[in-house]
Amino acid sequence: MSKKSHEVKQKREWVSRSEFSEQYRSPAWQKRRLERLDAAGWECGNCGDSESQLHVHHTRYVAGRKVWDYSDEELQVLCEACHSGAHALKERLNEALASIPxxxxxxxxxxxxxxxxxxxxxxxxxxxxxxxxxxxxxxxxxxxxxxxxxxxxxxxxxxxxxxxxxxxxxxxxxxxxxxxxxxxxxx
Ligand SMILES: [Zn+2]
Ligand SMILES: [Zn+2]
Structure with a gap:
């Protein structure tokens, strides 16, 4: 019983993960991504770096929403270092929030x-x-x-x-x- 529900859960995660990467390969995302990069002047919105590879970071994910279907504020252009910094900070924030009643x-x-x-x-x-x-x-x-x-x-x-x-x-x-x-x- 418990083994079966575990399998179901794993399968579901796998499906949603592959859906995610499919969405990231789609022209709709490529278009939205370029829009955000253009608007940001092809530089990191945090440190201004324009040499490193730039990422378009989701400040949040909403279940069931397509990856391109986010507002400008929710899609931040960040360099690689600032991007991993943003994710590390989010993890720290989650840790902190979990400890607050x-x-x-x-x-x-x-x-x-x-x-x-x-x-x-x-x-x-x-x-x-x-x-x-x-x-x-x-x-x-x-x-x-x-x-x-x-x-x-x-x-x-x-x-x-x-x-x-x-x-x-x-x-x-x-x-x-x-x-x-x-x-x-x-x-
Ligand atoms: Zn940066
Ligand atoms: Zn990100």
């Missing part, structure tokens, strides 16, 4: 979402919207901004889309990111 994990997610939204923030535009879905995420985001969680709720209430999901318009936090002259103007 669930209730604290929500806070970590909120913290990470706040950091990512801040990086996307365009002082002229509306890219800085942060969506938090649990109380733990609100607590984590509050930690990131160094504010009390009550303040997060207040910001959400003044935003343009204050609904069941707590949306924070980070444009209201211009003191934090937009005072940086590097971020001013642009796009």
């Amino acid at each position: 669930g209730f604290d994990l929500g806070k970590v997610v909120g913290y990470a979402l706040a950091a990512a939204a801040t990086n996307r923030l365009d002082c002229a535009g509306n890219e800085g919207v942060l969506t938090l879905s649990t109380n733990e995420e609100v607590l984590g985001a509050a930690d990131y901004f160094g504010v009390d969680w009550h303040e997060i709720f207040e910001i959400g209430a003044q935003g343009e889309r204050p609904t069941a999901r707590r949306l924070i318009d980070l444009r209201m936090r211009n003191a934090m990111a937009c005072s940086d002259p590097k971020n001013a103007g642009s796009q």
